[in-house]
Amino acid sequence: xxxxxxKKSKKSRARLGLLETAHGVVETPAFVPVATQAVIKTxxxxxxxxxxxxxxxxxxxxxxxxPGEKIIKSHGGIHSFMNWPKPLMTDSGGFQVFSLGFGxxxxxxxxxxxxxxxxxxxxQQPKLLKITEDGVAFRSYIDGREVFLGPxxxxxxQEAIGADIIFAFDECTSPIAxxxxxxxxxxxxxxxxxxxxxxxxxxxxxxxxxxGGKFQDLREESARVLGKMxxxxxxxxxxxxxxxKSMSRMLYWVTDVLPESKPRHLxxxxxxxxxxxxxxxxxxxxxxxxxxxxxxxxxxxxxxGRLDLAKSAMLKDKKPLDTACDCFVCRNYTRSxxxxxxxxxxxxxxxxxxxxxxxxxxxxxxxxxxxxxxxKI
RNA sequence: GGGCGCGUCGCAUAGCGGCAAUUGCAUCUGGCUGUAGACCAGACGCCUUUAUGGCUACGGGGGUUCGAGUCCCUCCGCGCCCA
Numbered sequence: 001x002x003x004x005x006x007k008k009s010k011k012s013r014a015r016l017g018l019l020e021t022a023h024g025v026v027e028t029p030a031f032v033p034v035a036t037q038a039v040i041k042t043x044x045x046x047x048x049x050x051x052x053x054x055x056x057x058x059x060x061x062x063x064x065x066x067p068g069e070k071i072i073k074s075h076g077g078i079h080s081f082m083n084w085p086k087p088l089m090t091d092s093g094g095f096q097v098f099s100l101g102f103g104x105x106x107x108x109x110x111x112x113x114x115x116x117x118x119x120x121x122x123x124q125q126p127k128l129l130k131i132t133e134d135g136v137a138f139r140s141y142i143d144g145r146e147v148f149l150g151p152x153x154x155x156x157x158q159e160a161i162g163a164d165i166i167f168a169f170d171e172c173t174s175p176i177a178x179x180x181x182x183x184x185x186x187x188x189x190x191x192x193x194x195x196x197x198x199x200x201x202x203x204x205x206x207x208x209x210x211x212g213g214k215f216q217d218l219r220e221e222s223a224r225v226l227g228k229m230x231x232x233x234x235x236x237x238x239x240x241x242x243x244x245k246s247m248s249r250m251l252y253w254v255t256d257v258l259p260e261s262k263p264r265h266l267x268x269x270x271x272x273x274x275x276x277x278x279x280x281x282x283x284x285x286x287x288x289x290x291x292x293x294x295x296x297x298x299x300x301x302x303x304x305g306r307l308d309l310a311k312s313a314m315l316k317d318k319k320p321l322d323t324a325c326d327c328f329v330c331r332n333y334t335r336s337x338x339x340x341x342x343x344x345x346x347x348x349x350x351x352x353x354x355x356x357x358x359x360x361x362x363x364x365x366x367x368x369x370x371x372x373x374x375x376k377i
Numbered sequence: 378g379g380g381c382g383c384g385u386c387g388c389a390u391a392g393c394g395g396c397a398a399u400u401g402c403a404u405c406u407g408g409c410u411g412u413a414g415a416c417c418a419g420a421c422g423c424c425u426u427u428a429u430g431g432c433u434a435c436g437g438g439g440g441u442u443c444g445a446g447u448c449c450c451u452c453c454g455c456g457c458c459c460a
Contacts, residue, residue: 036412057411065413095411111410141413172411209411237411268411289412296415297408312404342415343403350415 001164001205001232003263003284007372013255013282014372019055019263021087021164021205023079026054028263029279029372031270031365032089032287033358036062038072038082040358041292042351045084051327051355052362055086055164057287060157061093061149065140069160077162088163089287092154094189094209094237095268097136098172101126110268112175112242122180131171133188151195159202165265167235168196170209172267175239182213190225197230205232207265213239214246216253223257233263236283240269244277251281272301272364279368280377291357296350298342301357307335309353314339327359 007016019026033040033048035056040048048056058078063069075081078088098110105127106118130137135150149157154169170189173182193208200206208226212218226234236254240247251266258264263284270278270288278286291301298310302322308314309321320330321338329352341349371377 032411034412041412042415059412062413089411091411096413099412109410113408167411235411240410266411271410274410286411288410290410293409293412293416298415299409345415347415 003233003261005261009280009372009377010375012280012377013252014279014377015282015284016369016372017263017284019087019285023085023087023164024054026087026285027369028284029275029365029368030054030285031275031361032057032265032285033361034287034289034292035082035084037066038063038078040354041296042347042354043358045082047351047355048084048358049086051358052366053086053358054362055089055285056084057089057091058082058161058163059093059096060090060154060161061096061138061147063090063161064093064149064157065142065147069157073160073162079162087165089165089265090158090161090163090167091267092158092167092169092209093136093149094154094167094170095172096138097129097131097170098174100138100141101129101131101136102174102177104128106174106176108174108176110172110175110239111247112239118176120174120177120181122178122184124181133191135169135192136171151192152199155196155199155206159200159204162202163204165205165207165233166200167267168193168206168208168231170211170235170237173211173213173238175214175242177213177239179213179215179218182211182215182218186211186218186222190222193226193229193231207231207233207235207263209235209237209267210254210258211238212254214241214250216250219250219253220257223254227258231262233265233284234258235265235267237267244274247274248277248281251278251283255282270361272361275364275368276371276377279372288361291361292354295353295357298349298353300353301360303360309335309338309349310342311339315343321353321356322360325356325360325363327356329353329356329359 002020004018005015017028032055033053036059038058072078072081138147140147151169158166169192171185173185189211208231210222212222241250266283266286270286300307300321303324314335317335338349
């Protein structure tokens with residue numbers, strides 16, 4: 001993989017770049033749709049291409065559980081398995097340490113939505129999994145068997161899956177973890193990072209993952225320590241504060257320290273309205289489940305905000321999802337029709353909404369690239 | 378004409394003497410940011426000083442009982458069977 005910086009903004013840390021991989025070039029900043037189980041739910045790979053997607057991210061933990069990396073390897077890798085010709089990333093499973101661990105225990109996402117008195121303190125363990133020095137003992141949600149994933153295991157699985165860019169196995173920490181817990185977790189993530197680098201034999205690009213939660217000293221330490229390691233790029237993960245300002249500030253701490261020449265991927269963040277400040281903080285790629293996830297809940301993202309197509313009022317609305325959008329869904333279908341299909345419990349509206357949302361997200365980043373090119377950002 | 382069965386929140390269901398009353402659908406309102414979830418949570422008789430509060434409620438009327446959606450009588454409506 002090669003990363004080329006085409007332009008650096010004079011107004012901010014925003015940058016325009018090219019990420020070249022064996023499966024093609026990604027123009028950055030780029031949005032990366034989430035294909036957890038080697039599919040963008042409801043769409044074929046051909047349709048995903050038509051949304052303007054440049055790169056997808058699949059998930060090591062989920063693909064390891066099902067169908068297992070051997071099956072994928074037997075197809076010659078994930079690209080041919082899912083018939084996706086363009087670049088691919090795999091997430092390491094580090095997020096599942098959180099989402100199936102403390103995230104589940106406390107019903108919390110990685111963005112603190114409401115203050116609570118609950119705290120995760122040093123040496124505390126989640127209920128459903130066990131975090132040790134060597135990795136994490138998960139329990140499969142499919143058959144209940146124990147599944148162990150550590151830095152070595154994750155890398156070996158990711159090599160078998162065969163994405164262009166893979167991530168180091170990390171622990172994504174919770175917004176309610178205290179400084180002590182976050183620091184210990186961070187040091188372990190750093191030790192795991194070394195093991196990942198040592199384990200990898202393939203020529204895939206490997207990104208280290210910066211952690212450190214909401215704590216400036218830890219974020220900076222993480223960026224500094226990982227930044228000196230021989231990674232091809234960096235993921236920025238973990239919790240992201242409790243409002244957009246603190247999220248943005250947190251990114252500056254990190255991009256201040258990370259080597260400028262290497263690509264940065266912000267893990268799991270990216271509503272439309274987040275894109276500009278993320279780019280301004282120096283983020284090159286980012287993934288987010290929002291467009292696909294919300295689509296299956298009947299929500300369209302539009303230039304006027306979110307639109308809930310399940311609301312009965314939509315049944316009489318003959319406008320397209322977004323009057324400013326030129327995707328095939330907006331050219332050919334009305335809100336009324338999509339509302340009808342949702343109420344009739346048909347599966348097609350989930351596809352139409354997924355397509356539109358992805359198209360809209362990809363259009364928005366394309367516009368962002370234009371804005372950087374034209375010096376607006 | 379005779380026999381039997383059934384009428385409970387928009388629809389469908391539970392209930393077999395302590396009930397403003399189960400569940401599903403529908404409806405409404407929230408939530409969702411490296412995806413286990415076409416998901417999750419809440420509301421859904423009316424009123425208010427939102428309360429271990431008041432009122433009105435299980436087809437209509439009457440009765441038994443401290444207490445009835447639940448038992449009895451009767452009427453109305455619906456269904457099935459026999460003539």
